[in-house]
């Protein structure tokens with residue numbers, strides 16, 4: 001080859017490389033988000049995809065950092081390691097008290113500029129602002145409102161059982177007995193502490209909104225150790241008898257699959273379960289029924305996924321802001337939450353695109369919130385800090401696994417919460 005031509009080739013490829021590197025640098029520094037999350041189940045991943053695609057359209061690339069494990073306990077462990085190593089991800093899926101904890105430690109950035117420009121204060125409900133703001137400053141972008149006091153019932157099994165949705169404890173037990181007669185597993189459950197606690201908190205709420213508030217929000221020792229709480233544990237023990245032998249350690253989405261595949265009658269779970277039903281092509285009112293846990297209609301226990309933005313290099317901040325802005329856009333709020341099973345995190349999003357369960361979720365949140373019957377979920381980080389939550393998990397799981405009596409469980413609950421406060 002002629003040496004001049006060779007030189008020309010070299011020059012152009014070097015120039016080409018330079019351009020490529022520049023684009024690469026741009027993409028890396030300005031328009032990339034590394035996102036730590038626990039949305040790895042089918043319905044969750046489908047919802048996450050809505051966010052990913054939305055950002056990609058805006059020129060923000062996505063580096064995925066999934067940490068499997070429902071309710072995010074494992075994700076929070078990985079996060080701590082990353083932050084300790086001085087290398088926090090740009091954006092992190094988080095629940096209320098965890099976000100507050102990171103803010104307190106000074107690890108989170110500030111979204112005030114974008115929040116002010118877009119008027120978040122006026123459209124994001126108070127109950128979410130309490131956690132998405134710290135010390136008056138926005139520290140995270142709320143994605144949704146999940147509520148946890150739901151039952152997801154297999155419609156065919158319910159019809160066979162007489163078709164009546166249970167509205168109190170006795171009717172619930174009747175329905176479960178009928179499921180047993182049908183030869184299916186009455187309750188689809190996964191034995192993981194947060195799942196046990198999700199069932200537990202539904203029973204606590206069914207004792208009345210006041211009781212839930214005193215026990216789970218105010219952490220009142222007398223209420224926690226009361227006879228009424230012993231009664232809650234008795235009910236939990238009764239429900240335990242309707243669970244199959246292989247429940248231990250089962251992931252929540254596999255429990256949902258049991259209801260989806262006609263192997264089980266009902267799952268007590270937050271409305272991310274609906275994401276699984278939809279992903280499997282199931283229709284509300286046709287294949288499954290969504291109703292509140294008996295005795296809790298009118299109240300909700302809620303949690304909201306927010307994306308907290310960590311303090312990172314200046315160059316990465318614009319992508320964080322793009323992401324926060326994308327999350328709060330009303331059209332995104334509708335598109336995402338339709339798939340996820342949750343209600344929007346804004347009060348001004350139309351329910352037109354939502355199915356009947358979604359419409360009910362939105363209406364229930366509105367009703368509960370104006371009646372002061374909307375409470376943070378203990379199982380999902382909105383009732384108390386992680387130390388208290390974990391203390392509750394320990395006692396509830398021990399009891400669920402038959403290691404302590406209901407009486408001792410109530411006593412231990414009061415003592416463990418007091419010690420963890």
Ligand code: GAL
Nearest residue numbers: 069070071072272303305380
């Ligand atoms: C919740 C979270 C939901 C859902 C669920 C199961 O804590 O808020 O978005 O992912 O865990 O993983």
